[in-house]
Amino acid sequence: MTEPLKDILLVEDNADDVELIELGLQLHHLANRVVIAHDGEEAINAILGENCFRLVMLDLKLPKLNGLGVLKKIRANARTKNLPVVILTSSTQPEDMLASYDGGANSYVRKSVDFNEFAAAVAAVGLYWTAINEAPCSVRFVIPARALL
Amino acid sequence: MTVTSSDAVDVVELRSRLAEVEETLRAITTAEVEALVIQTSEGPRVFTLEDARDIYRNFVEVMQEGAAALSGAGTIVFANHRLAEMLGRRLDDIFGSPFPSIVSEEDRPYLATTVTSEPVGRCEVRLLPLSGDPIPVQLSWNRLPGGDEARICLVCTDLRALKQAEAGIIAMNVVLEERIEERTSALASANQELEAFSYSISHDLRTPLRAMDGFSKALLNQYGGQLDEQGLHYLSRIRAGAQRMGTMIEELLRLSRLSRADVGLERVDLTELARRVIAGLRETEPERRVDVVIAEGMTCRGDLGLLWIVLDNLLGNAWKFTSGTDHARIEFSQSENGGEAAFAIRDNGVGFDMAHADQLFKPFQRLHSGDAFPGNGIGLVSVQRIIRRHGGQIRAEAKPGHGATFTFTLPANRARS
Numbered sequence: 001m002t003e004p005l006k007d008i009l010l011v012e013d014n015a016d017d018v019e020l021i022e023l024g025l026q027l028h029h030l031a032n033r034v035v036i037a038h039d040g041e042e043a044i045n046a047i048l049g050e051n052c053f054r055l056v057m058l059d060l061k062l063p064k065l066n067g068l069g070v071l072k073k074i075r076a077n078a079r080t081k082n083l084p085v086v087i088l089t090s091s092t093q094p095e096d097m098l099a100s101y102d103g104g105a106n107s108y109v110r111k112s113v114d115f116n117e118f119a120a121a122v123a124a125v126g127l128y129w130t131a132i133n134e135a136p137c138s139v140r141f142v143i144p145a146r147a148l149l
Numbered sequence: 150m151t152v153t154s155s156d157a158v159d160v161v162e163l164r165s166r167l168a169e170v171e172e173t174l175r176a177i178t179t180a181e182v183e184a185l186v187i188q189t190s191e192g193p194r195v196f197t198l199e200d201a202r203d204i205y206r207n208f209v210e211v212m213q214e215g216a217a218a219l220s221g222a223g224t225i226v227f228a229n230h231r232l233a234e235m236l237g238r239r240l241d242d243i244f245g246s247p248f249p250s251i252v253s254e255e256d257r258p259y260l261a262t263t264v265t266s267e268p269v270g271r272c273e274v275r276l277l278p279l280s281g282d283p284i285p286v287q288l289s290w291n292r293l294p295g296g297d298e299a300r301i302c303l304v305c306t307d308l309r310a311l312k313q314a315e316a317g318i319i320a321m322n323v324v325l326e327e328r329i330e331e332r333t334s335a336l337a338s339a340n341q342e343l344e345a346f347s348y349s350i351s352h353d354l355r356t357p358l359r360a361m362d363g364f365s366k367a368l369l370n371q372y373g374g375q376l377d378e379q380g381l382h383y384l385s386r387i388r389a390g391a392q393r394m395g396t397m398i399e400e401l402l403r404l405s406r407l408s409r410a411d412v413g414l415e416r417v418d419l420t421e422l423a424r425r426v427i428a429g430l431r432e433t434e435p436e437r438r439v440d441v442v443i444a445e446g447m448t449c450r451g452d453l454g455l456l457w458i459v460l461d462n463l464l465g466n467a468w469k470f471t472s473g474t475d476h477a478r479i480e481f482s483q484s485e486n487g488g489e490a491a492f493a494i495r496d497n498g499v500g501f502d503m504a505h506a507d508q509l510f511k512p513f514q515r516l517h518s519g520d521a522f523p524g525n526g527i528g529l530v531s532v533q534r535i536i537r538r539h540g541g542q543i544r545a546e547a548k549p550g551h552g553a554t555f556t557f558t559l560p561a562n563r564a565r566s
Binding site: 060 | 347348351352353355356357359360362363364366367399402406
């Protein structure tokens, strides 16, 4: 059991999903604070702002800027390029999964009411932070979360 | 000189006739003959050189091609009526004209150097009539043997009808191309819509289902204690319904992926593939005793992954629908069907009524209840789609209580042999 992650950014436009994911995080004691962004632009503003997130949980289909676009901006920014990103989506299409990993996602988790897979992905990110000894926001290396699953 | 032939026959006579014929031949070759008298059943007939010229003249006048004779310098010394008609000029107006003047200006330099210098030739030029558009013709010329005045003869074949037909074909081709382009773009936009549709199904349609299932689950976990048995039952029904629909969406997406998948063309060992599928089935239900007969050496050309889905479904169905049969038996064999390889999977299971056969290959249609034989109603649709994408056909024959036979063809197999 890892410590709950301090700050998670959840990028999700659907209110039902927001509530269910928060419920899942709460049930598995995975997070201390969850910030919600309702579209891609809000997400970018939150990430590039004053926040110091430990994990971004990112939906693919989003208003304004889609998930892959958000991921691209995260990876293009020197300060956030190693920020762990878990794609959390409804899609089971292989092309969506491939595009996500190609874009630099650390993990790809299908939205489900069974939170086990999702919890494992978040826990892996927790392990990662422990492994690099609570380094500040600009992380020098990254362990892909899927390698730990 | 005149030569007479006779019907009277004896050796002397024959000798004398031979001598006469030899003399005639000599006279003809030395151009001493002016006329031939031939005895015919209607009496003697006289043939003169003039007669022969008339025949040629008539022949040249009535032919459908324009004809002309040129002097060595390229002046027209003779032309037929057809040529005059094509040029819209009088014959005596044409006589004496330099040949290049009757063709279009662009063609003149080429003709000036070839017609008078090359002994024979053929080319396409345009005649220049007095009025109207130039007439495309096929021009062929020959150097005349002997002849003082006329050195070159020309024949012009009118190509207008041919050109018109050609233009018609080209125009038709353009229309066809346009139509193909239209259809292709319509198809592309339909495909794009389909992609967008499946993207939307994939991303959006499951969200409300997840809300139903997820919040029911939360209700069950956090407030389950406040519900009686009936209340808990209703909640579990809501969850089961949402999950079932989630599965159906998943199956539909998989089906739509099948339609878009690339079909590889590799050699596939169907015998080996079938053995593996059966081995998998035996592993899941080791207690079942099923006689399985798989013919040796069945191969085809196709997509291994897709054909695996075909056999997995057909053999899986045969396995499933013989679950209540004593001495269950499944056969997989090959036969030739009009030069096409046909493969048949036969079982002795519950079968079905052929009256419902048209429902078999439709999504989510099932001929047996889900309680007796679980299934999602998508397997045979997938099978049919895959077989069709290989260019083959599939059909089913069955009788309730007497099993079913699924026969599919794979025309691509012929390409191998």
